[in-house]
Amino acid sequence: MMSTSTRQMTPKAQETNFVFVGGPVLTGKGTGIRSKVVQAGMREKRLQRRKDAVAEINQLLEGRTTACTCRTIATPLAPLPRHNQGQQPIKPRVWMVSKAQVGSVCCSFCGRYIRSYNALHPSSSSSLYDIGSGLEPTIPVNETTSRLRVHEIFSFASRHVLPNLRGSLDLPDLYQTWAFPFDNDELKLFTFLWSSKRHEGVLRLAYNIPQDPAELKEELVLKGLTLRALRKEVTSYTEQKAIDSIIRSMLVLAVNDTETATQRLCREPSPFTPTFTGLHALEFYGGRDYNRLHWENMYKLLQNHEGIQMLRPFALAWQISVADLTNAAHTLRKPLYPMIDVYGQQLELDSPLVLFAPDTCDDLRKPGSGFNELLLMEQPVHQRLVSVFSHVGELSYAMDIISTQSHSPRLLELLADSRDLVHHRLFSLPNEDDAASQILSLDGQSTRQEQFLELYLTCRLAVLLYATHVTFPIPRSSVVRSVLLQSLCPKLQFLADRGFLSPLFLWCTSVALVALDETGPFAEILGLFQKVSRNLHITTLSSLLNLLHWFAWSDTAIQHHNSRMERYLSGNLSSLSGIKQEYLA
Incomplete structure (x- = not known):
């Protein structure tokens, strides 16, 4: 039988009473041979696992399909079914989706769900x-x-x-x-x-x-x-x-x-x-x-x-x-940083029409050239500023053409980089807070300098409105659209009152007309649109579109408004509600 003193010993005290004769001893003076061999083996295994992981990643990336098959069809962007009035309804995206759509992603081109999110x-x-x-x-x-x-x-x-x-x-x-x-x-x-x-x-x-x-x-x-x-x-x-x-x-x-x-x-x-x-x-x-x-x-x-x-x-x-x-x-603020490429250098690219000429120059149109009207004023706008507006028109045209074709990932990445650079320059343009010398050539004095500045600022607002909805389409556009229209519409009226009824003014008015979507001061802007159209002898939809394409006009993004624009030109407004007829003279 165990004695009472033995039963009362603590576990720690019991451990000190046992000695393993001939057992291993922790001396801290090992030779390290075994540990070095094990460490070398572990390093080799880790290196092999890393190589296998990289190979697996590359294999998955090569087999990954991100593009929708809609762009490989002969006519991938065939016209969607229209309503009797020829307009495409603007509807918010429905939150509830079917079970077949859960776990998928929506194609930016055709709207179908194409990729699994397992x-x-x-x-x-x-x-x-x-x-x-x-x-x-x-x-x-x-x-x-x-x-x-x-x-x-x-x-x-x-x-x-x-x-x-x-x-x-x-x-x-x-x-x-x-x-x-x-x-x-x-x-x-x-x-x-x-x-x-x-x-x-x-x-x-x-x-x-x-x-x-x-x-x-x-x-x-x-x-x-x-x-x-x-x-x-x-x-x-x-x-x-x-x-x-x-x-x-x-x-x-x-x-x-x-x-x-x-x-x-x-x-x-x-x-x-x-x-x-x-x-x-x-x-x-x-x-x-x-x-x-x-x-x-x-x-x-x-x-x-x-x-x-x-x-x-x-x-x-x-x-x-x-x-x-x-x-x-x-x-709607100027960028804080320059536009940088993936290698940390300042991004420099040719104009969109030069970059994508093999894919886009299928006719003699020169999109963006209509903005050269700003160079023909008595006090012209600086050439570099007008070039920024022109590049937005070129980019819009290139995106229209590329969206109907199937292209390599490299070209689409180049398109994205070009888009970023074009819009970085656009958002960096001088605004109403900058000095007139940054906008106009002040070699000579003119009593109409204020009007020339207003024309530039009006053009800038219209291009920003177009860009944030078409060429650089931000998801939350309603607030930006409201802010831009509140500034743009009074400037259009200011220029019309002073006789600026030029092709550039018609383009600015057309962009505002589409953006208003028959809301807000739509009646006033419609009156200006009809006035300048008559002044320029624009009576048909085809002649209107031909003129607008010389600036920046995406058929893909705006073609559902064509029937409306045709009615606006003809003066057939019987289907419009809430229009103040006194503004439509």
């Missing part, structure tokens, strides 16, 4: 990183990451976030910027995980997939980890360290940490029906109000470190400049 519910059989152990070998494993669904989030982001930012040719480099390798960079890891999780949550709202409380909790946890890692990085920052990770995190927080980032994805009803609405993720990120705190702090930090072009990661400076351009479009 990654919202990833399984082990479909995971991108289901290789060997099923884990992405470059992700650091610790107490924090082991509690998160890190690999499922990476699988989703690799298939549905990164491919929407750039074409497949740039995806490997873009993946390295955001997701590989991490090099023990917690800020980079958590920033990528949280932004991908937020993207997934927005898609759930868009396709009516119920939000799981566990998913929402994980998103909040990732946001907290991102903010904590950012504070830690800022606290330990020294002048010798690069600020790439800090800027990358601030950009993600500025774009995603806002109320509009949690709203449903929906393109607001518009009188225009544009194409190419999803290039460079414009459909997804183009309607957000940025978080001012993060956005302004990022700008100040970049200004203190030699600007945006000092950023080294691939396409990071490009993403900031695109985000800045989108913000300028829906706030």
Whole structure:
């Protein structure tokens, strides 16, 4: 029988009473031969897993189909069925979709749902990183990451976030910027995980997939980890360290940490029906109000470190400049940054008509040349400003032609870059707050200088109205349309009262007429439209369209208004309601 003293001994005391004769001893003086061999084997296995992962990613990207088959049909953009009156109704997108449409994405060309979103519910059989152990070998494993669904989030982001930012040719480099390798960079890891999780949550709202409380909790946890890692990085920052990770995190927080980032994805009803609405993720990120705190702090930090072009990661400076351009479009402000390419250099491209001449020059039309009227005034507008207006017309024409054909991803990426550059220059143009010398050539004095300035400012507003709805179609266009029309309509009346009844004035009036969609001051603008049409002897729809094409006019985006325009020209307004006849003399 065990004695009482033995039963009362603590476990720790019992352990000290046992000695294993001839057993292993922790001396701390091992030769290290076995550990070196094991470490070398582990390094070889990790390297092989990384090579296999890269090969798997490239294989999936090569087999990925992002284009709808509608563009390979002989007549892909055949006219849609019209109502008896010949107009296409403008309807908001319906939130409730059928079961067949849940888990799909809408084609920007034909409106059909073409791509599956099974990654919202990833399984082990479909995971991108289901290789060997099923884990992405470059992700650091610790107490924090082991509690998160890190690999499922990476699988989703690799298939549905990164491919929407750039074409497949740039995806490997873009993946390295955001997701590989991490090099023990917690800020980079958590920033990528949280932004991908937020993207997934927005898609759930868009396709009516119920939000799981566990998913929402994980998103909040990732946001907290991102903010904590950012504070830690800022606290330990020294002048010798690069600020790439800090800027990358601030950009993600500025774009995603806002109320509009949690709203449903929906393109607001518009009188225009544009194409190419999803290039460079414009459909997804183009309607957000940025978080001012993060956005302004990022700008100040970049200004203190030699600007945006000092950023080294691939396409990071490009993403900031695109985000800045989108913000300028829906706030109607000048961009803060220059337009940067994916390699960190200032983007320089030829005009759209030169870039896409092999694909678009099928006739003798010269779109955009109508704006040269601004060069023929007594005090002409500077040539470089008129060229910006002309390039919008060229781009509109190129987009119309390209939208009816099937093209390579490289050409579509070039089209997106050209579109960004054209509109960056447009939003950077001088406005009413700038000096007249920045707009007009002041070599001689003229008593009509104010009128010439008003004509330029009117043209600028009309081009902005056209661009934000057709060539750079932002999703939330109703507020921008209202602001622009409130400024544009009085200027049109001002010019008409002073006898400016030129082709340029007719184009500006036509854009405003379509944008008003028979609401607001439509009657007054219709009266101006009919007055200038009579003055220019425009009596038929074909002659009107021929004139408008010399400026900027997309048949694809506006052709459903043709029957209306024909009635406006003929004076047959019996079908219009609420029109004040005294304005239609």
